[in-house]
Amino acid sequence: MKxxxxxxxxxxxxIIGGSFLLFYPAVLVANIMSLAAPRHKDEIIKNTKxxxxxxxxxxxxxxxxxxxxxxxxxxxxxxxxLEVNDYITSIQWASPxxxxxxxxxxxxxxxx
Numbered sequence: 001m002k003x004x005x006x007x008x009x010x011x012x013x014x015i016i017g018g019s020f021l022l023f024y025p026a027v028l029v030a031n032i033m034s035l036a037a038p039r040h041k042d043e044i045i046k047n048t049k050x051x052x053x054x055x056x057x058x059x060x061x062x063x064x065x066x067x068x069x070x071x072x073x074x075x076x077x078x079x080x081x082l083e084v085n086d087y088i089t090s091i092q093w094a095s096p097x098x099x100x101x102x103x104x105x106x107x108x109x110x111x112x
Contacts, residue, residue: 006087010078010094017071017097020104024068031061063100071097 020027034057063070078093 003087006091007082010082010087010091013091013094013098014075014078017074017094017101020097020101021068021071027064031065034061064104067097067100 074093074096078090081087081090081093
């Protein structure tokens with residue numbers, strides 16, 4: 001019973017984390033357009049809050065652009081752990097994608 005619950009949690013985390021990949025082509029195009037948009041240097045240098053927003057924005061672009069690579073590596077490591085019946089490690093490797101997807105969802109829901 002306990003193993004069944006752990007396997008269910010494992011696959012649920014993989015599905016939640018992989019759901020972001022459905023929207024990835026649109027996100028990639030938006031990231032490229034955001035990076036190509038001109039920005040005035042004085043706008044960034046004016047105050048600390050603006051600089052922090054700029055750094056956070058660039059970090060979000062970098063993470064969302066690299067997400068498929070990160071998800072694929074976590075998927076391979078979790079699958080390898082599941083093959084040797086190490087359920088806890090497989091859940092730990094499957095969770096970063098789900099945490100990222102849910103975090104992004106709640107962040108966007110709060111903004112919108």
